Amino acid sequence: MxxxxxxxxxxxxxxxxxxxxxxxxxxxxxxxxxxxxxxxxxxxxxxxxxxxxxxxxxxxxxxxxxxxxxxxxxxxxxxxxxxxxxxxxxxxxxxxxxxxxxxxxxxxxxxxxxxxxxxxxxxxxxxxxxxxxxxxxxxxxxxxxxxxxxxxxxxxxxxxxxxxxxxxxxxxxxxxxxxxxxxxxxxxxxxxxxxxxxxxxxxxxxxxxxxxxxxxxxxxxxxxxxxxxxxxxxxxxxxxxxxxxxxxxxxxxxxxxxxxxxxxxxxxxxxxDEPVWGDYQGYEIASMPPPSSGGVFLLQMLKILDDFNLSQYDLKSWEKYHLLAETMHLAYADRAAYAGDPEFVNVPTNGLLHPEYIKERQELISLDEVNANPEAGDPWKYENSAANYEAADQPNDREYGExxxxxxxxxxxxxxxxxxxxxxxxxxxxxxxxxxxxxxxxxxxxxxxxxxxxxxxxxxxxxxxxxxxxxxxxxxxxxxxxxxxxxxxxxxxxxxxxxxxxxxxxxxxxxxxxxIYTNNLNSYRYEERISGGVLDHLNEMGHNFGPNPTTxxxxxxxxxxxxxxxxxxxxxxxxxxxxxxxxxxxxxxxxxx
The missing domain is CATH 3.60.20.40 (Gamma-glutamyltranspeptidase, small (S) subunit)
Structure with a gap:
């Protein structure tokens, strides 16, 4: 580096x-x-x-x-x-x-x-x-x-x-x-x-x-x-x-x-445990495997963003924040559907990070509009196992932990x-x-x-x-x-x-x-020093950044x-x-x- x-x-x-x-x-x-x-x-x-x-x-x-x-x-x-x-x-x-x-x-x-x-x-x-x-x-x-x-x-x-x-x-x-x-x-x-x-x-x-x-x-x-x-x-x-x-x-x-x-x-x-591994622009990244969702979805988001050449857009541009938000929406939809303790459930780690699956998720992202209904994909077709559970709708009332x-x-x-x-x-x-x-x-x-x-x-x-x-x-x-x-x-x-x-x-x-932070449940957070004009543009596109920044x-x-x-x-x-x-x-x- x-x-x-x-x-x-x-x-x-x-x-x-x-x-x-x-x-x-x-x-x-x-x-x-x-x-x-x-x-x-x-x-x-x-x-x-x-x-x-x-x-x-x-x-x-x-x-x-x-x-x-x-x-x-x-x-x-x-x-x-x-x-x-x-x-x-x-x-x-x-x-x-x-x-x-x-x-x-x-x-x-x-x-x-x-x-x-x-x-x-x-x-x-x-x-x-x-x-x-x-x-x-x-x-x-x-x-x-x-x-x-x-x-x-x-x-x-x-x-x-x-x-x-x-x-x-x-x-x-x-x-x-x-x-x-x-x-x-x-x-x-x-x-x-x-x-x-x-x-x-x-x-x-x-x-x-x-x-x-x-x-x-x-x-x-x-x-x-x-x-x-x-x-x-x-x-x-x-x-x-x-x-x-x-x-x-x-x-x-x-x-x-x-x-x-x-x-x-x-x-x-x-x-x-052994880490989950991935690569990004010539660097190898070791992070957390399940039951943490952290490593799998960190790597998934990096892989999704890799082909968008994010740095062609200004660091503080609406394009950068839009691409981040859309990537987060897709990753958190998958997280809600497939992540759990591997001692009890099958987690499609390989499928979630498979190059063909990453391409499928990339195709759902447009620079011109918001994906209004981000849903989980189907990573199981890239796995040798199958789901041993069924997803259930959850209340969106969980507070952020520390x-x-x-x-x-x-x-x-x-x-x-x-x-x-x-x-x-x-x-x-x-x-x-x-x-x-x-x-x-x-x-x-x-x-x-x-x-x-x-x-x-x-x-x-x-x-x-x-x-x-x-x-x-x-x-x-x-x-x-x-x-x-x-x-x-x-x-x-x-x-x-x-x-x-x-x-x-x-x-x-x-x-x-x-x-910034957002997920598949239309929950948005952002920190100070992001331009009001950028936030306004993002909201006009269909994002939902509120009036109050947070940490x-x-x-x-x-x-x-x-x-x-x-x-x-x-x-x-x-x-x-x-x-x-x-x-x-x-x-x-x-x-x-």
């Missing part, structure tokens, strides 16, 4: 000249910076961490400085994010960790997606009349809680690649929880926006003071979470999946109407791209009493109406949109990218890759360029320059994240993997 790096370095050094005196161009989304000593752009010779919170990035960078590898650092970052970004991820949730092993040159996925408990049923999100329970209700009860997988995933990653123990790596997070830290604007806003949800459980005792939300700058101490992390330090993942924490977790889920039991927790296992993503690289060539979540902000809003961690509402990612590929079944994993991705050139990793944002995740990763490769943009600019995603990305041996990290300005590079003197190659 040499052309990107030439632009990246030129812009980066110009940024250094003005840092502290003026904002980066195109950072209109940037919230108040609560940790002024940190930067959202950095370059390092020996490693890089980019995450959505500066304290987590610092902890990861410290692990790298002390000789740990990227996997060690990623484990420490996840534990830290559980403390400083408790509304987005943690041991009460799950995720997908993609690891490129610099020694073996293999790319592997630790799949710690949550699973439905044994007592889950296909109709558990329907009321007594057979109608879907409103999302606001089904997302805050015990039936929404999936068996968490994050901690098992971290333990598995260390077993496979780690050079440090969990006991060492969890220490900084324990200190943060025990001693506290200043609340930043993102966490403060999340607490205020979810006051009622938090007040129903032990979470109210942690994030509310006398019933009122804690505010930006307040000092947050989480003693119960610190206690839990200390138990994990002593007992490993078994502390959560067996014993008193498991009893308390299952008990509070049942108190809120769920069916989870300690046996469900004891039986949970992660899976080790999550977090971070990326880590080290001097031994290891790369981690990790998206991790408890689904909505603060998940269900249910905290395990006495143990201080939030529980996910991941099972709302299942279809509410039974019958389709993504219907609820015991031990099944709900469909995900998480899309941690690594881009390769000539067999070497050159870019990591990922984002939170529920179903918008896929399109945030898509547009970042398009901006970097198709439009040859410097990485920070590629991340900050305003994004879409929060991309964390690292660019790897093999020629210069340098890493450039970027944290999206829509949160208070930080990129922290590592530079070592007297470095050696005899540690880590």
């Amino acid at each position: 040499k052309r990107i790096w030439k632009a990246s370095l030129a812009v980066f050094f110009s940024i250094l000249l003005v840092a502290g005196t003026m904002p980066l161009t195109g950072q209109a989304k940037k919230p108040k910076n609560d940790y002024e000593g940190y930067s959202q752009v950095d370059v390092g010779d020996d490693g890089m961490v980019a995450s959505a919170h500066p304290l987590a990035s610092q902890i990861g960078a410290d692990v790298l400085k002390k000789g740990g590898n990227a996997i060690d650092a990623a484990v420490a970052v996840q534990f830290a994010l559980n403390v400083v970004e408790p509304m987005m991820s943690g041991i009460g949730g799950g995720g997908f960790m993609m690891v490129y092993d610099g020694e073996t040159k293999e790319t592997t996925i630790i799949n710690s997606r949550e699973r439905a408990p044994a007592g889950a049923t296909p109709d558990m999100f329907l009321d007594e009349n057979g109608n879907p329970i409103p999302f606001s209700k089904r997302s805050t009860g015990g039936t929404a809680v999936g068996i968490p997988g994050t901690l098992k995933g971290l333990e598995t990653a260390l077993d496979m690649w780690g050079t440090r123990s969990m006991q060492q790596l969890i220490g900084p997070a324990i200190k943060l929880a025990d001693k506290g830290f200043p609340i930043d604007s993102v966490l403060a806003n999340a607490i205020a926006d979810n006051q009622d949800k938090l007040s129903r459980s032990a979470a109210g005792e942690v994030f509310l003071e006398n019933g009122e939300p804690m505010e930006e700058g307040d000092h947050l101490v989480q003693k119960d979470l610190a206690k839990t992390l200390k138990m994990i330090r002593s007992e490993g993942a078994d502390a959560l999946y067996n014993g008193q924490i498991a009893e308390a977790l299952a008990g509070v889920v049942q108190d809120f109407g769920g069916s989870m039991t300690p046996e469900d927790l004891a039986n949970y296992e992660v899976t080790i 999550t977090t993503h971070f990326s880590v690289t080290d001097r031994w060539g290891n790369v981690v791209s990790y998206t991790t979540t408890i689904e909505q902000v603060f998940g269900t809003g249910i905290m395990v009493p006495g143990y201080g961690f939030m529980l996910n509402n991941e099972l709302t990612d299942f279809d509410a109406v039974p019958g389709g590929a993504n219907e609820v079944q015991p031990n099944k994993r709900p469909l995900s949109s998480m899309t941690p991705t690594i881009v390769f050139e000539g067999g070497e990793p050159v870019l990591t990218v990922g984002s939170p944002g529920g179903p918008t995740i896929i399109t945030s990763v898509l547009q970042t890759i398009l901006h970097a490769i198709e439009y040859d943009m410097e990485l920070k600019s590629a991340v900050e360029e305003p994004r 879409i995603g929060n991309v964390q990305s690292i660019l790897i320059d093999h020629e210069n041996g340098t890493f450039k990290g970027v944290a999206d300005s829509s949160r208070n994240g930080a990129a922290i590079g590592v530079d070592l003197k007297g470095k050696g190659k005899d540690k880590g993997k």
Whole structure:
């Protein structure tokens, strides 16, 4: 990715000249910076961490400085994010960790997606009349809680690649929880926006003071979470999946109407998966396979767009946004029809990415008009299997989830791209009493109406949109990218890759360029700094962009320059994240993997 790096370095050094005196161009989304000593752009010779919170990035960078590898650092970052970004991820949730092993040159996925408990049923999100329970209700009860997988995933990653123990790596997070830290604007806003949800459980005792939300700058101490992390330090993942924490977790889920039991927790296992691969303009792209829909439909959209030569149109033109929107409509129609857990249903991955099927989908896109009725195609004719389910119409009431993503690289060539979540902000809003961690509402990612590929079944994993991705050139990793944002995740990763490769943009600019999102259900979102005239033209064509912009995603990305041996990290300005590079003197190659 040499052309990107030439632009990246030129812009980066110009940024250094003005840092502290003026904002980066195109950072209109940037919230108040609560940790002024940190930067959202950095370059390092020996490693890089980019995450959505500066304290987590610092902890990861410290692990790298002390000789740990990227996997060690990623484990420490996840534990830290559980403390400083408790509304987005943690041991009460799950995720997908993609690891490129610099020694073996293999790319592997630790799949710690949550699973439905044994007592889950296909109709558990329907009321007594057979109608879907409103999302606001089904997302805050015990039936929404999936068996968490994050901690098992971290333990598995260390077993496979780690050079440090969990006991060492969890220490900084324990200190943060025990001693506290200043609340930043993102966490403060999340607490205020979810006051009622938090007040129903032990979470109210942690994030509310006398019933009122804690505010930006307040000092947050989480003693119960610190206690839990200390138990994990002593007992490993078994502390959560067996014993008193498991009893308390299952008990509070049942108190809120769920069916989870300690046996469900004891039986949970992660899976080790291979990426789904595709190519785009000479680059090889590794991304998430099912049960995430992220990789398949990221690659499908890239393949559909490839022949349109998108960069012939101006970066901010209506033509660009129209082609993006039409491609999204088709991909999300296929996603709704065919994506699910491959342990339970046949997913036509090869058919969805088959060249002839891509041509069929391309022929449905016109530069002159909107496809008013985007429908799923028939990829099964390019498969050796057949559907073992029937699609069912679903309510269009699902709210956009939140999550977090971070990326880590080290001097031994290891790369981690990790998206991790408890689904909505603060998940269900249910905290395990006495143990201080939030529980996910991941099972709302299942279809509410039974019958389709993504219907609820015991031990099944709900469909995900998480899309941690690594881009390769000539067999070497050159870019990591990922984002939170529920179903918008896929399109945030898509547009970042398009901006970097198709439009040859410097990485920070590629991340900050305003994004759009739309799907097959006539749902539209867009970010600020898209011209009103462009939006008007799109709406005149038949699109439905509303009057109010929003924030879409929060991309964390690292660019790897093999020629210069340098890493450039970027944290999206829509949160208070930080990129922290590592530079070592007297470095050696005899540690880590």
